Amino acid sequence: MLGLAEYHGERIRAGARRLSFAVTHHSGLTSYNVLAERKATLPNPTGKAVIVSAHYDSVPGSPGANDDGSGTVLCLELARVLKRLPTQQAVRVCLWGSEEYGLVGARHYVKQLDEAGVGRITGCFQNDMVATSHPPAGTYWLLSVDGADNTTTAAVNAAAHRLGYTDQTKGPTARGSSDHEAFFERGIPAGNFSWRGGEAPSQLEPFYHSPEDTIAQNVSLERLQVSLELIGCALYDVARRK
Numbered sequence: 001m002l003g004l005a006e007y008h009g010e011r012i013r014a015g016a017r018r019l020s021f022a023v024t025h026h027s028g029l030t031s032y033n034v035l036a037e038r039k040a041t042l043p044n045p046t047g048k049a050v051i052v053s054a055h056y057d058s059v060p061g062s063p064g065a066n067d068d069g070s071g072t073v074l075c076l077e078l079a080r081v082l083k084r085l086p087t088q089q090a091v092r093v094c095l096w097g098s099e100e101y102g103l104v105g106a107r108h109y110v111k112q113l114d115e116a117g118v119g120r121i122t123g124c125f126q127n128d129m130v131a132t133s134h135p136p137a138g139t140y141w142l143l144s145v146d147g148a149d150n151t152t153t154a155a156v157n158a159a160a161h162r163l164g165y166t167d168q169t170k171g172p173t174a175r176g177s178s179d180h181e182a183f184f185e186r187g188i189p190a191g192n193f194s195w196r197g198g199e200a201p202s203q204l205e206p207f208y209h210s211p212e213d214t215i216a217q218n219v220s221l222e223r224l225q226v227s228l229e230l231i232g233c234a235l236y237d238v239a240r241r242k
């Protein structure tokens, strides 16, 4: 597999015709998912669980502050905040490895679930690029693979109404290309949540997958805060359901 950054694509489109590569071949690599579960504090006879997730890898050459360090810290902060709150369902905090190589970690996770395990998961909130400071990326998109509303997108829209953020949110809109796709493929309600340009979810910041995706250049604490509030409220809402 050979990856090209958005920046290199732009150079090629701008007329660069000679390319030279220094290639290192890595094989037999190991990747890890980091998984934690806070058990339900109220009776949970059918073992229901809701997932909040992000991928903690980044593309080679990019520090990955927004993609997806932002989603990773969102998960860690929600784990801290939700720690002592009573819930009907278990809360799983899942950090996926190797998303950028084709959703490898999340696909591995859903593959090892049996049908009963699939049925116990009430939803997966995937957080991928939840804090960019790029000014035009001021829309918080609710993305499901088929564009249909599901438990996760409905809960985030309801949270946006309660918190007064509906002027900044859009969706559900159809888009895959993150770990929610692995859950959708097994029929588990899932959504991906992220900041993008207002016209279409394909409008990403110019620092996407580049060496400039750093905390200093590509993270807005204000947008991260909104992401935390929306997902925190939506996750807790689902976790309280019998």
Ligand SMILES: [Zn+2]
Pocket: 055, 067, 068, 099, 128, 129, 178
């Ligand atoms: Zn990502």
